Amino acid sequence: MTVDFRRVIRPVAIGTIALLTEYALLGTQQFANALTLGAIYALIALGYTMVYGIVELINFAHGDIFMVGSFLAMWIMTTVLGLSGPVTNLLNLVGLLSIVMFATMVGMGFIGMFIERFAYRPLRHAPRLAPLITAIGVSFILQNIISSLFGPSPVNVPQIVPLDKFAFMGGKIGYLNVFMVVLAVVLMIALQLFVGRTRLGRAMRSTAQDREAAELMGVDINQTIAITFFIAAALAGAGGVIQGLYFGSIKFDLGFFVGLKAFTAAVLGGIGNTTGAAIGGFIIAFVEVYATVLGYTQWSEVAVFTVLILVLVFRPSGLLGQQLGERA
Amino acid sequence: MTAAIIDPPPGGDLILQARKVTKAFGGLIAVREVDLDIPRGAIISLIGPNGAGKTTFFNVIAGILDPTSGVVELGGRRMVARPVRAWLEPVTWVLPAVIIGALGVLAYQASPTAGGLIVLLALIGLIAMLLAAIVRPAWYRVLLERFGVFKSARPNEMVRAGIGRTFQNIRLFANMTALENVQVGMHLKMKSNAADALLSTPRARAEETASVASALHYLELVGLKGRGDQAARNLPYGDQRRLEVARALASEPALVLLDEPTAGMNPRETREMTELIGRLRRDLGLSFLLIEHDMKVVMGISDRVTVLDHGECIAEGTPDEVRRNPRVIEAYLGRPPE
Numbered sequence: 001m002t003v004d005f006r007r008v009i010r011p012v013a014i015g016t017i018a019l020l021t022e023y024a025l026l027g028t029q030q031f032a033n034a035l036t037l038g039a040i041y042a043l044i045a046l047g048y049t050m051v052y053g054i055v056e057l058i059n060f061a062h063g064d065i066f067m068v069g070s071f072l073a074m075w076i077m078t079t080v081l082g083l084s085g086p087v088t089n090l091l092n093l094v095g096l097l098s099i100v101m102f103a104t105m106v107g108m109g110f111i112g113m114f115i116e117r118f119a120y121r122p123l124r125h126a127p128r129l130a131p132l133i134t135a136i137g138v139s140f141i142l143q144n145i146i147s148s149l150f151g152p153s154p155v156n157v158p159q160i161v162p163l164d165k166f167a168f169m170g171g172k173i174g175y176l177n178v179f180m181v182v183l184a185v186v187l188m189i190a191l192q193l194f195v196g197r198t199r200l201g202r203a204m205r206s207t208a209q210d211r212e213a214a215e216l217m218g219v220d221i222n223q224t225i226a227i228t229f230f231i232a233a234a235l236a237g238a239g240g241v242i243q244g245l246y247f248g249s250i251k252f253d254l255g256f257f258v259g260l261k262a263f264t265a266a267v268l269g270g271i272g273n274t275t276g277a278a279i280g281g282f283i284i285a286f287v288e289v290y291a292t293v294l295g296y297t298q299w300s301e302v303a304v305f306t307v308l309i310l311v312l313v314f315r316p317s318g319l320l321g322q323q324l325g326e327r328a
Numbered sequence: 329m330t331a332a333i334i335d336p337p338p339g340g341d342l343i344l345q346a347r348k349v350t351k352a353f354g355g356l357i358a359v360r361e362v363d364l365d366i367p368r369g370a371i372i373s374l375i376g377p378n379g380a381g382k383t384t385f386f387n388v389i390a391g392i393l394d395p396t397s398g399v400v401e402l403g404g405r406r407m408v409a410r411p412v413r414a415w416l417e418p419v420t421w422v423l424p425a426v427i428i429g430a431l432g433v434l435a436y437q438a439s440p441t442a443g444g445l446i447v448l449l450a451l452i453g454l455i456a457m458l459l460a461a462i463v464r465p466a467w468y469r470v471l472l473e474r475f476g477v478f479k480s481a482r483p484n485e486m487v488r489a490g491i492g493r494t495f496q497n498i499r500l501f502a503n504m505t506a507l508e509n510v511q512v513g514m515h516l517k518m519k520s521n522a523a524d525a526l527l528s529t530p531r532a533r534a535e536e537t538a539s540v541a542s543a544l545h546y547l548e549l550v551g552l553k554g555r556g557d558q559a560a561r562n563l564p565y566g567d568q569r570r571l572e573v574a575r576a577l578a579s580e581p582a583l584v585l586l587d588e589p590t591a592g593m594n595p596r597e598t599r600e601m602t603e604l605i606g607r608l609r610r611d612l613g614l615s616f617l618l619i620e621h622d623m624k625v626v627m628g629i630s631d632r633v634t635v636l637d638h639g640e641c642i643a644e645g646t647p648d649e650v651r652r653n654p655r656v657i658e659a660y661l662g663r664p665p666e
Binding site for chain 1: 390486
C-alpha cells in the first residue's frame with residue numbers, strides 16, 4: 001500500500017514537461033480549450049476502457065450513453081430546476097451544479113446498469129460478435145429515443161455558469177474551463193483510488209484478469225460487472241454535463257462523433273488501461289486543437305486518426321497497453 | 329460397485345457428501361455414480377490414470393459443473409441446481425404480456441387496428457412461452473436462468489458455503505501483488521460496499537487495514553513472508569503455488585480443494601508443500617481434497633484414497649489398502665499376462 005515514489009516521479013515529470021511545452025506552443029486560450037476537450041474525451045474513454053477490460057466488449061453504445069447524459073443534465077436543469085440563464089450567486093451556482101452533476105451521474109449509472117442487465121448479460125456466454133452487434137443496436141435505440149423525445153434538431157442547454165473569464169499569463173481563461181478540468185481530474189483520481197485501493201476495485205481487477213478464478217475466489221461476477229457499467233456510465237454522464245455547459249447545444253447524434261474519438265483515445269492509450277485512456281483523451285484533444293490552431297480545422301479528424309495509426313504501428317497494444325498474450 | 333461410505337470419525341461429521349454423482353457430456357459419461365465423503369479434518373485424495381474423470385468430478389464438487397444426476401451436499405446443504413426466487417417465474421412471462429396487452433388497449437383508443445395487433449402479439453408471446461415450457465423444458469430452463477429465476481449454485485456461493493480451491497494450472501491474478509491476490513480471497517469476508525468505498529468511511533478504512541494484516545498473516549502461514557509487494561507473475565513457480573494456497577485459505581474455508589498442488593515441483597518443493605498441507609490440517613483443522621499424481625505425496629498424507637478409472641470409482645480405502653488393491657494395480661499398470 002505504500003506509494004513507490006520513484007515509480008511516480010517519472011510519469012509526473014514527463015507529464016509536467018509535456019504540459020508546459022504544450023502551453024508554450026499553444027498559448028493560454030487554446031491550451032485551456034484543449035484541456036477542456038481532453039477532459040470530456042478522457043471521461044468517456046475511461047468508460048470504453050473499463051468495460052472492455054472487464055467483459056472484453058467494445059461498448060459501441062457508450063458514446064450514446066454520454067449523449068443521453070447530456071440530455072438528462074439539460075432536462076434536469078430546465079424542467080426540474082427551472083433554470084434558463086446564468087446563475088450569478090456563487091453559492092447557488094455551486095449548489096446547483098453539484099445537484100445537476102450528482103443527479104446526472106447517478107441517473108446515468110443506473111441506465112448503464114440497466115443496459116448491461118438486459119442487453120449484455122444474457123449474451124455473456126454467446127460468441128463475441130453477438131454482444132457487439134447488440135451494442136450497436138442499443139446505440140440506435142438510445143439515439144432514437146432521444147430524437148423522438150427532444151426532436152432531431154440541436155437543443156440549447158442553459159448556460160448556468162457565467163461566461164466570465166479571468167486574465168492569466170497574457171490570455172484569458174473561463175471559470176468554466178477551470179471547473180471542468182478540475183472536476184475531470186478529481187473524478188479520475190477518485191476512480192484510480194477506487195480501483196486500486198478498495199475491495200470492489202480489487203474485485204474488478206481480478207475479474208478483468210481471470211473471470212472464472214475470481215468467481216471461484218468468491219467474487220460476485222454479476223455484481224462486479226454491474227458496478228463497472230455503473231461507473232462507466234456515470235463518468236460518461238459527467239462528460240455529458242460538461243459538454244452541454246461548454247458547447248451550449250446538444251443533438252441526438254452527438255454521441256457518435258464524440259464516442260468515436262473517445263474510443264480512439266481508449267485504443268491509443270491501450271484499451272483496458274484506465275490511465276492510458278485518460279492520457280489518450282488529452283492527446284487526442286491536443287492534436288485536434290493543434291490542427292485548428294494551424295488552420296486545418298477540417299483536417300483535425302484526419303490528424304487524430306493519423307496519430308492513432310502511427311501509435312498502433314509502433315505500439316500495437318497502445319501507449320500503456322499490456323502486450324498481448326497476457327490473457328491466455 | 330461404489331459403496332464408499334466412510335464411518336464418520338468419532339465426534340466428527342461430514343463436510344462434504346457426494347452421492348451417485350454422474351456427469352455426462354452428450355453421450356460421453358465422464359463420471360458414473362461416484363460417491364465421496366469427506367469427514368471434517370480429513371485429507372482425502374482422488375487418484376486415477378489420465379482421463380479417468382478426476383477433474384470432471386472435482387469440478388462438480390467445486391460448483392463449476394452441474395452433475396447430470398446425483399447430489400453434492402456441503403455441510404448438509406444441497407448445492408446444485410436449485411430454483412431461486414421461484415415466485416418470479418410466472419411474473420417473468422406473464423408480466424410482459426400484461427404490460428404489452430395494456431399498451432395495446434391504450435393504443436386501441438387511438439387506432440383500433442394497431443391496438444388489436446399489439447394485443448394479438450401479447451397473446452402470441454404468452455402462448456409461445458407456454459409451448460416452450462411444455463415442448464422444450466430445457467430451453468425454458470435456460471430462459472429462466474437468463475432471467476435469474478432458476479440457477480445453479482454459482483461458484484462464488486460455493487465459496488460462501490466454505491469451499492476454497494487451487495488450480496491445476498496456476499491461475500493467480502498475475503498483474504496484482506501477492507498481497508492483493510490474498511485480499512481477493514477475502515472478498516466475501518469483507519463487508520464494505522460501494523457507498524463505503526466512495527465516501528471512504530471509517531468502517532471501510534478499518535476493514536481495509538484489517539484485511540492487509542490478515543493477508544500478511546496468511547502469506548506468512550504459507551511461507552511467503554516479505555513477498556507481499558511483489559507482483560504474482562514475478563514470483564518463482566513454487567511460491568506461486570503456495571500463494572494460491574494462501575489465497576484459498578483467505579476465504580476461511582472448511583474444505584480446501586487442491587488440484588495437483590505439487591505438479592511441476594522439484595522434490596524439495598514437493599516436500600515443503602506436503603508439509604504445509606499437513607501443518608494446515610493440524611493447526612487450522614481444515615479438510616482437504618487432493619487430486620495428485622505423485623504417489624509419494626498421496627500415500628504420505630492421505631487418510632483415505634479414492635481411485636477413479638473410466639469415470640467409475642474402482643477402489644476406496646486407506647493408502648495401504650488401495651496400494652494392494654489388484655484393480656488399482658491393473659488400472660495403472662495393465663492386466664498382467666495370463
